[in-house]
Amino acid sequence: MTYSDTDSPAAPTPDPAAPQSLAQRGDNRSHRPTNQAFRDFIGSGWGPRPDALPARNDAAPWAAARRERLGVLFPGDRLVIPAGGLVTRNNDCDYRFRPHSAFAHLAGTGTDFEPDAALVLEPLGTAGADGSSATDRADDGTDTAAAAPTHEAVLYFRPRASRTSEEFYADTRYGELWVGQRPSLEEVEAATGIRCAHIDSLPDALAKDAGPDGVQLRVVAQADAAVTALVNRVRTAAGLAAGPEAQQVDDALAEATSELRLTKDPWEVDQLQRAVDATRAGFDDLIRSLPRATEHRRGERVLEGAFGARAREEGNGLGYETIAAAGNHANTLHWINNDGAVHPGELVLVDAGVEVDSLYTADVTRTIPVDGRFTAPQRRVYQAVLDAADAAFARAGMPGCRFRDVHTAAMEVIAARLEEWGMLPDGVTAADSLGPDGQFHRRWMVHGTSHHLGLDVHDCAQARREMSMDAQLRPGMVFTIEPGLYFRADDLLVPEELRGIGVRIEDDVVVDPDGGVRRLTQAIPRTADEVEAWVSGLIG
Structure with missing residues (x-):
C-alpha cells in the first residue's frame, strides 16, 4: 500500500538507454505514451458521471449494530479493521479480490469492495460504555450494550481519480481503464452510512492523540501486512507497544471480531x-x-x-x-x-x-x-x-x-x-x-x-x-x-x-x-x- 497523491504530475520520462531494475522491467510490455499532448487528449471528451447517489444497502443497519457491539468492548481504543490487499497469483497477475471477513462483517460492503481499504472505529470517549473488555464477555456470548455510541466508524479507501489524472489510464491497480470505475467517497457514504475518507489520510488519523496517556491502537493484524506495519510505526512514534509486544492487544480484537459472528442476525x-x-x-x-x-x-x-x-x-x-x-x-x-x-x-x-x-x-x-x-x-x-x-x-x-x-x-x-x-x-x-x-x-x-x-x-x-x-x-x-x-x-x-x-x-x-x-x-x-x-x- 502507498499513501501518495494519485493526481501528482507524471514521473520524468525514463531514459531508454539507462539500465532497468527488475522491478521496472514489468512495465516493458505496456508501451504507454508519456507525452503531455497524449495525457491532455485521453483526459478529454468524456461524458458526465451519474449525479444520483446509490441507495443505502440492505446490510447497512445490521453492520452498524455489529460495530456498536464491538465498540463497547474496547472503549477509548482506536480499532483498525483492514479489508486486505490484492494477492499475487503469479508474476503480475492477482487473485480475484475478496475482503477480509471481519471487514466485510463490520462494513457490510460485500463483493469486491476496494482492496487496501481500512475501517477504523474512532473512540468517542468512554461515555455510555460499561468498561468491559474482550475478556469480560459473559459465558453465553452476550455483550452489554452501550447506553450511547462509543465509536464513530470511518471508512478509508482510494476513491476514483479524475479522468485527467495519470492514474485514470496508466495505473493497472487502480486505473479506471484497467479495473473499471471505482466509487467516490460520497457514493460509498450513501451506500453504507459510514463516513468516508481518502486512504492517504489514514496515517494522520491513526496518529491523532495516540500515546500511553491517550488513545491505544488495535488492529486485526492478519488482514493486511501493510496496514499492520503502518499501525506499528504509529505506535512506535507514539511510545506504544508495537509488533510482537502488541500481539496480545491485537489478538483480543481478532478474537472479538470472530466471536461477534458466533450468532447471526x-x-x-x-x-x-x-x-x-x-x-x-x-x-x-x-x-x-x-x-x-x-x-x-x-x-x-x-x-x-x-x-x-x-x-x-x-x-x-x-x-x-x-x-x-x-x-x-x-x-x-x-x-x-x-x-x-x-x-x-x-x-x-x-x-x-x-x-x-x-x-x-x-x-x-x-x-x-x-x-x-x-x-x-x-x-x-x-x-x-x-x-x-x-x-x-x-x-x-x-x-x-x-x-x-x-x-x-x-x-x-x-x-x-x-x-x-x-x-x-x-x-x-x-x-x-x-x-x-x-x-x-x-x-x-x-x-x-x-x-x-x-x-x-x-x-x-x-x-x-x-x-x-x-x-x-x-x-x-x-x-x-x-x-x-x-x-x-x-x-x-x-x-x-x-x-x-x-x-x-x-x-x-x-x-x-x-x-x-x-x-x-x-x-x-x-x-x-x-x-x-x-x-x-x-x-x-
Whole structure:
C-alpha cells in the first residue's frame, strides 16, 4: 500500500538507454505514451458521471449494530479493521479480490469492495460504555450494550481519480481503464452510512492523540501486512507497544471480531439461505452433467465445472474449493484435485458451496450414486451416516445442548454401527470405543461433526473454546452437521464389500429464536430414496 497523491504530475520520462531494475522491467510490455499532448487528449471528451447517489444497502443497519457491539468492548481504543490487499497469483497477475471477513462483517460492503481499504472505529470517549473488555464477555456470548455510541466508524479507501489524472489510464491497480470505475467517497457514504475518507489520510488519523496517556491502537493484524506495519510505526512514534509486544492487544480484537459472528442476525441468516438455495441449483447442474462425466477421462472436473459455473452465475463464486470425489477418492477428506474418472456403479461425494455476493457461503455435502441407484452395500453405509446425522440434529434441538454434544450424538451412532458390522477390535463394544481410552471408531471418521458457518466456511475460527465448542447453542448460531464413514480400498480391517466406499452427508442448520433447530438445507434431498429420485428425475 502507498499513501501518495494519485493526481501528482507524471514521473520524468525514463531514459531508454539507462539500465532497468527488475522491478521496472514489468512495465516493458505496456508501451504507454508519456507525452503531455497524449495525457491532455485521453483526459478529454468524456461524458458526465451519474449525479444520483446509490441507495443505502440492505446490510447497512445490521453492520452498524455489529460495530456498536464491538465498540463497547474496547472503549477509548482506536480499532483498525483492514479489508486486505490484492494477492499475487503469479508474476503480475492477482487473485480475484475478496475482503477480509471481519471487514466485510463490520462494513457490510460485500463483493469486491476496494482492496487496501481500512475501517477504523474512532473512540468517542468512554461515555455510555460499561468498561468491559474482550475478556469480560459473559459465558453465553452476550455483550452489554452501550447506553450511547462509543465509536464513530470511518471508512478509508482510494476513491476514483479524475479522468485527467495519470492514474485514470496508466495505473493497472487502480486505473479506471484497467479495473473499471471505482466509487467516490460520497457514493460509498450513501451506500453504507459510514463516513468516508481518502486512504492517504489514514496515517494522520491513526496518529491523532495516540500515546500511553491517550488513545491505544488495535488492529486485526492478519488482514493486511501493510496496514499492520503502518499501525506499528504509529505506535512506535507514539511510545506504544508495537509488533510482537502488541500481539496480545491485537489478538483480543481478532478474537472479538470472530466471536461477534458466533450468532447471526436475521439479515445474515437470510443471506445464508440464499447461498444454500444457489447451492441446490449448483447440485442440480452437477447431477445433469453426470452422463458427460462418465465419458470424460477427468469426469470429476466435469462435475466440478458444472457446479462452479452456477456459483459464478448466481453469486460471487465458490465458498471454498469444490470436492468432487468419485469412488475411492471420497476417502481422501480434502480431495480437491478432482482429476479422476467417474464410473457407473460408483458413488461420488460432492462437498460444495456457493458464496453469494454478500460473501456468505453455504457448505453442503451429498453423496450421489452415479447411475442413480445405490447398491446394497452403498445403501448400508449411507443409511448409517444418515442415522448419525439425524441423531446429531435431534440432539441439537434439546434444551441445554452444547456445541460439542452434537458431535457426541453422531459418534454414538457411528460406533454402534461399526460394532454391529464387527469392525471394532475384538472384545471392544461401542460404549468402550466411545470412552477416552478407546475412540477406535474414529479410524473411519477422523474429522469433527460440526463447525460454525457464515462469511467463512469454517467461521469464527479465532473464538475461544468456551465461547464456541463448549458453549450452549444459542439463537442465531449457524453450523453444519456432517458425519461420514470412509472405507479406503486398501483398508484390510473393512469388510471387502464395503472397501472403496466413502459417504458424507452435510447439512447447514440454524438455531431459531425459539431455540428450535432448522435445516437451511431442507430442500436438498438427503435420504437414500430421495437422492435416487433426485438423480433419476434429472438424468432419467
